[in-house]
Amino acid sequence: MNFISIRWPGDGFFFALALIPIQIKITAPYGRHTRSNWGLMISNRLGWTLMEVVSLIVFAFFFLRGDAEKTTGSWILFALWVAHYIHRSLIFPLRTHTRGKKIPLFIVFSAVFFNTINGFMNGFYLGELQPPTLFADHPRFIVGLVLFLLGAALNLYSDTLLLRLRKPGETGYKIPRNHVFRWVSCPNHLGEIIEWTGFALMAWNLAALSFAVWTAANLIPRALSHHRWYKAQFPDYPKERKAVIPFVL
Numbered sequence: 001m002n003f004i005s006i007r008w009p010g011d012g013f014f015f016a017l018a019l020i021p022i023q024i025k026i027t028a029p030y031g032r033h034t035r036s037n038w039g040l041m042i043s044n045r046l047g048w049t050l051m052e053v054v055s056l057i058v059f060a061f062f063f064l065r066g067d068a069e070k071t072t073g074s075w076i077l078f079a080l081w082v083a084h085y086i087h088r089s090l091i092f093p094l095r096t097h098t099r100g101k102k103i104p105l106f107i108v109f110s111a112v113f114f115n116t117i118n119g120f121m122n123g124f125y126l127g128e129l130q131p132p133t134l135f136a137d138h139p140r141f142i143v144g145l146v147l148f149l150l151g152a153a154l155n156l157y158s159d160t161l162l163l164r165l166r167k168p169g170e171t172g173y174k175i176p177r178n179h180v181f182r183w184v185s186c187p188n189h190l191g192e193i194i195e196w197t198g199f200a201l202m203a204w205n206l207a208a209l210s211f212a213v214w215t216a217a218n219l220i221p222r223a224l225s226h227h228r229w230y231k232a233q234f235p236d237y238p239k240e241r242k243a244v245i246p247f248v249l
């Protein structure tokens, strides 16, 4: 048990850091960056459901079967994780306008790997190893909860604005112009990073910190790639707009 509690979340953390240079160099080929030379492809919607539902199942399984005393705090974390992944795996794919679009199977497998490790580490830690000191009224927990909810709202809102850019049947890209897009190209990615930073503050363990770092290591390079892509595609792309952190990056 000690081995798992100390080594695995820590290993996940360092693995996340090690991935940063690879993710800066290689832009994962899905969405606007899809390329057909990455082997077998499957439907984009099916790919999203397959890769994200793993997080839901693995996390819930290890959380619910674990012997640790479940506090109000751990149940709140469970509810937030489950709500996020029900949306991401079952609702979000149905809302996308990606008729006919494909995703490489390799990307789906990579994401399944990523989501299995993170779902396991977080579910197992909270379900099995969490000491009964996770208090929902601790100031750090409350600050984390506020961050999580703000991040989730920003993520959902900006994804909704992006999804509305396409009329039924369209699959191309337009410049998102208003609201949060005035400041950054990828407010949805910023929201997701804030969300999991909040979760890490609430949970206050290495598994959750590792997931927050992993998410940032994944989404900051992706947002930079999106930003470069917009500037290359649209000569009139707003010059003052940043990629992911307003006024900074």
Ligand SMILES: NC(=O)c1ccc[n+]([C@@H]2O[C@H](COP(=O)([O-])OP(=O)(O)OC[C@H]3O[C@@H](n4cnc5c(N)ncnc54)[C@H](OP(=O)(O)O)[C@@H]3O)[C@@H](O)[C@H]2O)c1
Pocket (backbone or CB within 6 Å): 030, 031, 032, 096, 097, 098, 101, 155, 159, 162, 163, 165, 166, 171, 172, 173, 174, 175, 176, 188, 189, 192, 214, 215, 218, 219, 222
């Ligand atoms: N936790 C993590 O590590 C992680 C990793 C990846 C993604 N995510 C989350 O999953 C969600 C989707 O990620 P993503 O990288 O696919 O986001 P994205 O590239 O911003 O795309 C989001 C959706 O909007 C469409 N879209 C984007 N820009 C558009 C534009 N300018 N005009 C018209 N339609 C546009 C995309 O269509 P296309 O698919 O056709 O491009 C896609 O359906 C985000 O909320 C992200 O935060 C989380």
